[in-house]
Amino acid sequence: MRLIHVLSISFLLNVNYLKAQDKLPSLDKSPLDMSYCPSNYPILKVQEKLSDSLIARVIYSRPGKNGRAIFCDLVEYGKVWRLGANEATEIEFFKNIIVNNVKVKKGRYTLYAIPNENKWTLIINSELDTWGSFMYNSKKDIVRMDVPVELLPQTIETFSIYFELKNKIAQMNILWDNVKVKFPFTVSTIK
Numbered sequence: 001m002r003l004i005h006v007l008s009i010s011f012l013l014n015v016n017y018l019k020a021q022d023k024l025p026s027l028d029k030s031p032l033d034m035s036y037c038p039s040n041y042p043i044l045k046v047q048e049k050l051s052d053s054l055i056a057r058v059i060y061s062r063p064g065k066n067g068r069a070i071f072c073d074l075v076e077y078g079k080v081w082r083l084g085a086n087e088a089t090e091i092e093f094f095k096n097i098i099v100n101n102v103k104v105k106k107g108r109y110t111l112y113a114i115p116n117e118n119k120w121t122l123i124i125n126s127e128l129d130t131w132g133s134f135m136y137n138s139k140k141d142i143v144r145m146d147v148p149v150e151l152l153p154q155t156i157e158t159f160s161i162y163f164e165l166k167n168k169i170a171q172m173n174i175l176w177d178n179v180k181v182k183f184p185f186t187v188s189t190i191k
Helices: 002-020 041-046
Strands: 032-037 056-061 090-093 097-099 102-104 107-115 119-125 141-148 150-166 169-187
Touching: 032 041, 032 169, 056 150, 056 169, 102 141, 107 169, 119 169, 141 169
Parallel strands: 032 150
Antiparallel strands: 032 056, 056 090, 090 107, 097 102, 097 169, 107 119, 119 141, 150 169
């Protein structure tokens, strides 16, 4: 009889615990995504088809256009942007790289952009774990690079980042609305 009471109390406690866990946060309108250099690195690793070691990984939120005017409206020209939505976009380099003739040590960084109509300034910054660009501090910039804007013939509905890799030269492609910018970097052979 005592065992039945203990089991009943245990059951009731577990039910209350599970009921308290039912309050899940709502789904975000701009889900997190991750892109690797080389592309599809985890899948290739599992399939044992890797030809290159891991160079970089970017973690970012993917807002949708949803009928909105994006550049010069939602994302203002001339102002620092978190390069996505929600948390500031982060990139991790697993090797030392060179960007705009500046050596960047392997490690984790935040990416920002200053979009303009014909060019963007892309920024690698040392501040981590921040939301938006509210805490952006240019004194923590590691490197800045101006890149031209390429207008696309089609609209990209969801903000997207992907890498291309040829030999030791990588390119991070950033696309949204009818805009594409390319952020090139080189894998450093210097330790």
